Amino acid sequence: MAQVVKRPKRKNPVERTRLPTLPPATRSRVALGLTAAAARGRFELQVCRDCGAVQYPPREVCRICLSQRLFWRRQDGMGELISDTTLHAAQELFFRERLPWRIGDVRLDSGVNVIAYVHHNVGAPPCRIRIEAALDRSGQAALVAMPERGRPALSDDPKLREMTCNPRARKILVTDGKSAVGQAVARALAAAGADLIWIGMAEPWKKSAGFDALRELPQAKVVPLDVTDSRSVRELAGEIGGKVDILVNTSDCHRAFSLAARRGVETAQLEMDVNYFGLLRLAQEFAPTLKARAADGDANAIAWVNVLSVFALSNYPPHGTYSASKAAAWSLSQNLRADLRPAGVRVINLFPGPVDDEWDQLEMPPKLSPAALAAALVQSLQGSVEDVYPGDVAQDWLARNLESPKTLERELGEFDR
Amino acid sequence: MAARGYDDVVLAAPVTVPYVRYSTHGAHWFLGRAVAGLIAAAKIPKRQIDGLAVASFTLAPDTAVGLTQHLGLTLRWLDHVPMGGASGIVSIRRAARAVQGGDAEIVACVGGDTNHTDSFRRNTANFSQFAQDAVYPYGSGGPNTSFALLTAYYMRRHGATREDFGKLCVAQRTNALENPLALFKKPLTLADYLNARLVADPLRLFDCVMPCAGAEGFLVMRRGTAEKLGLPFARLLGAVERHNAFPADPIQDRGGWALDRDALYAQAGVGPDDIDFLETYDDYPVINVLQFEGLGFCPEGGGAEFIRANSFEVAGSFPFNTSGGQLSVGQAGAAGGHLGIVEAIRQLSGQTLGARVPDARHGLISGFGMINYDRGICSGAALLAAA
Structure with missing residues (x-):
């Protein structure tokens, strides 16, 4: 019978704090195929x-x-x-x-x-x-x-x-609630039984009906967070860093254009500032506390989720600079994973294909709805995986990339998807 | 083709370096003390030993090679036998052929290990590639896990009970109480056994061997050499070994002995009915039962009935692990694969430390070792006779 996970009791500071330990991690090289x-x-x-x-x-x-x-x-x-x-x-x-x-x-x-x-x-x-x-x-x-x-x-x-990293009864930071994906993720985590969801809000002047509706969720607490601003990230980490069990990085800047479509680097820089440097800022401020709390009873830090893109696997020229920023974030997430693994905190990467939002408007279906992406994210926390390729396009690209990365690169360069 | 017999090869100078639960010494100390004990027992100078077979888990980074320089031995024959509970039997076979062929005159066979406070965990964590990849990460129970799975299966399949295994353990403890070198000094009752702390269901504390430090050793030579030196000895009538037997069995409920016992008894010219005592490899009682069956004392699956029909003390109907076995003496690493051999030499040459099996003419020793993944890979047996 399924046992309902109960909300952990408030910690008694006098009692013994369980320190992080791990099961044996040594494997022969050939056995890593099982892990892969x-x-x-x-x-x-x-x-x-x-x-x-x-x-x-x-x-x-x-x-x-x-x-x-x-x-x-x-x-x-x-x-x-x-x-x-x-x-x-x-x-x-x-x-x-x-x-x-x-x-x-x-x-x-x-x-x-x-x-x-x-x-x-x-x-x-x-x-x-x-x-x-x-x-x-x-x-x-x-x-x-x-x-x-x-x-x-x-x-x-x-x-x-x-x-698993079951989100039930957990305290979770969703770094950006302004996007359609961020909102869907917050709702899905609430439905999965999250105890408290901090929802990051950058650009408070920008009004959004979806975001305002999120405030109605009983678990939701809106917090100021601009991942392009080191001080903003540091201040939030100082305030809630010691309570976050799961960090879900939904911060995303997507300005579809290819190398030849636009002069200058400013837009690409903005993508990098959110998608890559944003992850770096979050990692520098939040990862140390997550590691320290990795074994802290039932209310421990357990996971970090990055919403990346299947465009990170191989550059998709119509979204060329975005692909590059997501590839950079993917690479950094591997660094983060190596950093958090010794504490037992799992880094889960999602590699969705085109999402049915404003920036993938010109992509042909099938496209992943924000709700479907959010459902895949929750499922990955409830299960036991590190890399998730939600949706048909992502599965298709993954299969092609496993078969031959060079063929995929050539196909993406000559045709659209 | 039947293997050639062992002619007049004999085993002499049984030596035990007393066991301790933990030691600050290295493996070299225990193996060195064993070699010192051998030359003292044989009253020969060190240089007269010209062959050496070594078994040890904790000698790393050294092997038998490093030990020659460490102990200042100049040898013309050397073997390293990394086969755990089967290492003593395998060393006998290798050494016997060496002295038969004239490659060596006196071979010292030693097995021993140290035991620091954390060394057992380190050894099991790095025991084998398969164990590291596919067993140890599942609860890190070490051999307790493996033998719990084999024991639970055997009990279900063949109707053996905890009382059956307990009867063996209690008898071994009775035997150990006569052995001044056994680490366990208190009597064990069946109730103690049945009610002990759970370790890995169905195994409880007294099903599990206790790791310790120590060494065992003996000399292999021709009969004429032993007589010239005035050494009491036991004759080697036959010996077999087998590795990775029955790989298609879904789980181990038999070892390699079933493949080799006919050859063993034929080579020795005696059968199971002629055996006066049996020394098995006994890190967990279920493996004793597989040895009873594999060596032909009862049919496969008939172990429980055999236990109920016999008594296993030195004076019992089936004298068994007469020094107490590893379960009541302690498991000093690879020394465990030599404990039964050293005890059998003592029994057959009138040098027992504890109780002596009356009029013992033939002793059978059995080895079992190396749970590489889900089962013990190495098995062997040797049949010895009094002079």
């Missing part, structure tokens, strides 16, 4: 191109025919829980702090065994299960045995909840 897939919400295992044998744990050569031609392929995860145990002793501090843990030995239908966490809705062995790949607090892939039917959420299990 899990970061996108997929369970993939190596398969031998020559004999078809599925491999696990990850290997350098095929366990059957010794072929070196192994590739990662999506798995359905179906199998049988053949044995399980509940650990009441652990060697690493992270696990010791959170005992007990249910661990199982699973025989996949593909013929390999996996050691996995077992969701508490799974019955006693032997029973059918489905393996899902999630990310643990170290940001590494962790396999979870889920019930074959019923599809409960990871966060229904109190232990596995820590692999």
